[in-house]
Amino acid sequence: MTAPGLIETCHPTALSQHPLRVFTLTGVSPGPVLALIGAVHGDELEGPLTLSALMQYLDPARLCGQLILCPAANAEALAASTRCSPSDGLNLARCFPGDPKGAPTEVLAALIAEHVIRPADALVDLHSGGGPVDCPVFAGYGDAPATRTANLAMARAFGAPVIWRHPAPIASGRTLSEADASGIPAIYIEAGGGTFPTEDILEAYSDGVRRVMAHLGMIDSAPLTATAPLFVAGNGDLDAAIMAPASGLCSCRVSLLDKISAGQPCFDITDIDGRLLHTIAAQADGITMFLRRSRWVSKGDLLMASATPDD
Missing domain, CATH: 3.40.630.10 (Zn peptidases)
Structure with a gap:
């Protein structure tokens, strides 16, 4: 009704x-x-x-x-x-x-x-x-x-x-x-x-x-x-966030709203046989706002978007 x-x-x-x-x-x-x-x-x-x-x-x-x-x-x-x-x-x-x-x-x-x-x-x-x-x-x-x-x-x-x-x-x-x-x-x-x-x-x-x-x-x-x-x-544009450089199994090293630093490792992507393909680091200091939760990623998928404190 x-x-x-x-x-x-x-x-x-x-x-x-x-x-x-x-x-x-x-x-x-x-x-x-x-x-x-x-x-x-x-x-x-x-x-x-x-x-x-x-x-x-x-x-x-x-x-x-x-x-x-x-x-x-x-x-x-x-x-x-x-x-x-x-x-x-x-x-x-x-x-x-x-x-x-x-x-x-x-x-x-x-x-x-x-x-x-x-x-x-x-x-x-x-x-x-x-x-x-x-x-x-x-x-x-x-x-x-x-x-x-x-x-x-x-x-x-x-x-x-x-x-x-x-x-x-x-x-x-x-x-x-x-x-x-x-x-x-x-x-x-x-x-x-x-x-x-x-x-x-x-x-x-x-x-x-x-x-x-x-x-x-x-x-x-x-x-x-x-x-x-x-x-x-921050601009919040997910089209400009960190994307997966390769397809594979994704492991995330950070949590939502974590404070991260430029260069900090945030993701590992491995092949199906466990071989490490890429470790992806944060591009800048910030706070994690979007994180990949699907463990399988394809090349170009969104991995992370971040923001900065707004005091």
């Missing part, structure tokens, strides 16, 4: 079997418009599970403003449990603002930009490390001058134990870069759940979304958080 007053709109995409499903809930009182997005990557189920549950108990009589919910942004990738779209191999999180006449994923990005992001006053994009990558629960934001104060306030409100600031300009192609281009405050959330998010992670996402809504004045109250966050900084 969904919340009363919830309206679904299906927007045709380049793939007839996978329309873009967008849900709106309008409160009885005026207020901001908050967009909530999940499953930009199909192997990240935190967003769909959080937003699906949210739609079960929302009450428009207790809501100020409007929610725009897109729980399955990339339905094709979600159905296949893949990071990228099977139809064209593109990563939706690199395709914004999209192209209505482009490849299927570019068409999808254009639709999300038009019907979900640009109509909003604020955006929360729910991601995770996906199947092969682990990371702490964190809120990330860009610090462009026009939105940095509102972005940081939303990141603080979410209540994640880590807040990651990305210097402007934020990398192109993202939902956040699309929001930034329109002057819309936006944050994204990450965790290490992927296709098997734990109840603790789902509770953190659900409570965090409600805290953002309370911060924006859309609901009266939300769960409290007593955790003082760790602040880190």
